[in-house]
Amino acid sequence: MVDAASLSEARSNNYAADRVRPRRICLFGMFGGGNFGNDASLEAFLLFLREARPDAEISCVCVDPDAIGRLHQIATIPISAPESSNAVFRLCNKLSLRMIGRLANWYRAIKHLRQFDIVLVPGTSTLNDYGSGPLGTSYGLYRWAAAARLCGVKFCFVGTGAGPILHPVSRWMLRSVAAWAHFRSFRDQVSKDFLASLGIDTSNEQVYPDLVFKLPTPLPAQGTTQDKPITIGVGLMSYNGWRAGPRLGSDPTVYRTYIEKMGRFVNSLLDRGYRVRLLTGETVDAQAVSDIGRIAKASGYQLIDGNLPPQKAQQLVTEPINSLHDVMRQISDTDVVVATRFHNVVCALKLARPTISIGYEAKNDAVMADLGLGNFCQSIEELDVERLVTDLSKLLKSKEHYQAIIQQNLDATQLRVKRHEQELLSSIL
Template identity: 40%
Template sequence: MFGLFGSGNFGNEGSLEAMVGFLRRERPEADLSCVCGEPEVVKRTFGIETSPIRRNGPAAGLSGRINRLLLKIPGKLADFAQTVSRIRKSDVMIFPGTGILDDFGERPAGMPYDILKWCLAARLVGTRIAFVSIGAGPIRNRLSRLLMTSAARLAHYRSYRDLQSREFMESVGFDTRGDAIYPDLAFGLPAQIRSPRTRPEALKVGVGIMAYRGWYGFAEGGQSILTGYIGKLARFVVHLLDSGHDVRLLIGDEEDSIAVDALRAAVGDLRPGSRLAHEQVHSLGDVMGQMALTDIVVATRFHNIVCALMMRRPTISLSYARKNDVLMEEMGLGEYCQHVETFNVETLIAQFSQLAAAREKHEQAIGERLVEFREQVDRQDACLLSGVIG
């Protein structure tokens, strides 16, 4: 299995958890391993063999100077040789979910290059490649797009988590005629037990907050984007508190703790002494447990949206990517979306009031759609067993 796992993104960890659980359940005799960003974390969490995505190149001394003098080509060649050696031991390499084919926060020399490197190595030694329920697009950098689509062409199996991912690949000239659409892998995880409903006049509102600094994060103006997002969200949270609702702050990545602190400070400036519930989480299961303590959710991260829906919580999305909107539309909640960089607080308040008034109707519709999603997950499992894993 390959991906940016172990780095504190609970959505990514949930995708890996779903795939590991499936393989252990259906192929208990298989030896599992993971190529990931933080091998020690994944090894400790899942009890499987791990290795890093990249080898440590020569950083100092004569060998380092020679490598830099030769445009780092010797280091790249040594890294690729090691990649070939490692992947040779595997029959199948699986990319389990995640937005593996987008360049959110990535430069071409990062994951776009690494994905192609590992797929080329796998093809050279006859290892089968499967992209399973992945997200694709946008890939805004042209070089990153070339690297990622080239890698996808090498796969023996591809499925996307939504129609817009497949349509994106088609829009960049990719042949998707043999590619299927199945739900995000996290929908195959067990959901938490729901808590009792609260009185409609005093709702428990989950606010999923993200340390969002724009699509690339490292680009100029990122901090001002985060500051504007926090400021508007603080005004919304104050409205909730003034209306008598309880607010619980939710995250989907360890980095989001920065945004939690910033939001608490901003709300404190507007309403000194305000209390906002927040608990530390360490997995996607923990996030679902937090969702179980809410009645309605307003969130930004994709897998916060997924967790809320898995708990049948009516949800509003402050989306940073089209994937949020597509999932919301599939759940009958398409009218409850705004973009994270441009959302209007007054519109958000109106959306919340409308959603709260129709809570029971949306809970039922979400539940019916979840049954369909579970059936689709099972169909893909059968397909993987018959045609990919063997």
């Protein structure tokens, strides 16, 4: 007897076999810019592509083509051309208010995309304007999507995050890009609803788990845990408000308030004898770690960085993080995680760690609800430290119960990951 799922998959495979599959695939995204979640989204999608389409030629348009090219052994090109070394060109570009440089970037985008069959934007929160004005990431995406449209090359969003978009020019550009897309799938219902609010018909488009759920998790650490104190992972973020993003804005109030509250929370954990491991999700978050270390030091606690000394001196620790694999490895050393960055939260849930989210947009709340922890979410700009302490105590008291809830939902999540891959193969790959 053949079940319905098998029949559906067989029909999808037959449909895919009847059409011409794209052989020259271009990936686009803010990869190589220091955000470990973005880079992990690319890695996860490449893992799928190489399993499903080993015959395909893959290229990537990204922030740091040298780093991405070396890491993944693929051809790469920067989203924008680096500044010319020609002094005459630089002068002319300056006098033209950079219009010459912008026209040159349009030309190179069109020239590059003409060689491809399809452009895919895998994961990430591309359709928003966090920390960027209209001439930043929004314009870069608009230029490449418009170039693909001019070349007749399909432009697709795979498991994308969308919204919010505050600037009206950014909203116009990103709405245009989303409307032009040949295919869209979303990583949460919030993103799908946001595009629908812009007047885009998303009624037949699907929501699937974030692409990073495809990545393997580290093996459990070996060794005894008898004498190990309870360890709380605290994921930090250099957050200065939606418009400023990671940059220190003219008003430092948002960042300072967040750090002071997190410093109080970390100190309360240390005072209760817990071990605290500080986590990051982007290179810029090193500043937040440093500031928490300074606050802890004022209360008599020492932040241990790098090589760890004997156990008794390890109450407040941090280690280098250069990828989401480092994040997961370090989370495997924790009992409960409190995190701000979306992919810190995803990593904690992937490892079935009871988690509290301190989010700066709705994507955190969405993934927490999907994994059964929707009641343990706060907003970064309305952070309540007392509630944080209460929620942490609740998770610690019933840790096994919440781990079981997460694991049950993780099993369903992995099935949905497979369904996403089947739809991609039947629809666009």
